[in-house]
Amino acid sequence: MASNKQFFVTLAIVAIILPSTASATDYTVGDDSGWNNKFDYAAWAKDKQFYVGDTLSFMYTPGSHNVFKVNGTEFDQCIKPEPQLALATGNDVITLATPGKKWYMCGVAQHCAGGQKLFITVQDASSAANGIFASGYQIVMIATVAIGAMFAMA
Numbered sequence: 001m002a003s004n005k006q007f008f009v010t011l012a013i014v015a016i017i018l019p020s021t022a023s024a025t026d027y028t029v030g031d032d033s034g035w036n037n038k039f040d041y042a043a044w045a046k047d048k049q050f051y052v053g054d055t056l057s058f059m060y061t062p063g064s065h066n067v068f069k070v071n072g073t074e075f076d077q078c079i080k081p082e083p084q085l086a087l088a089t090g091n092d093v094i095t096l097a098t099p100g101k102k103w104y105m106c107g108v109a110q111h112c113a114g115g116q117k118l119f120i121t122v123q124d125a126s127s128a129a130n131g132i133f134a135s136g137y138q139i140v141m142i143a144t145v146a147i148g149a150m151f152a153m154a
């Protein structure tokens with residue numbers, strides 16, 4: 001019954017790995033509109049849940065805009081940091097590595113004052129509802145696989 005054992009081992013690996021890889025989301029900021037000065041990013045972020053491990057992609061024509069990660073005061077007052085801190089490739093991908101509040105703004109002209117700024121709150125994946133779901137799912141799958149393996153080896 002070697003083939004049955006292989007099947008359950010494969011199932012066990014898939015069951016344990018799948019939920020943890022499926023939970024990371026890549027958000028294109030502004031979706032099809034990208035990163036520009038004619039979009040409401042507060043409305044875009046409002047109904048989204050951001051977790052550690054997710055990524056933000058800022059898409060724009062290089063030179064027309066840029067991206068600064070700033071603090072809350074800089075965000076509120078549109079204070080531009082040192083120019084060399086700007087992300088400016090036009091396809092800037094930021095991984096949300098830690099939980100907490102994150103602020104981003106465009107440093108070109110008066111775009112920030114015009115609304116080209118993004119504020120999000122990143123949640124710790126392990127404390128989030130989907131984290132609890134994932135670990136519960138894993139326990140159920142491991143138990144199922146263990147019972148199946150016992151039958152397979154009998």
Ligand SMILES: [Cu+2]
Binds near residue numbers: 108116
């Ligand atoms: Cu801009």
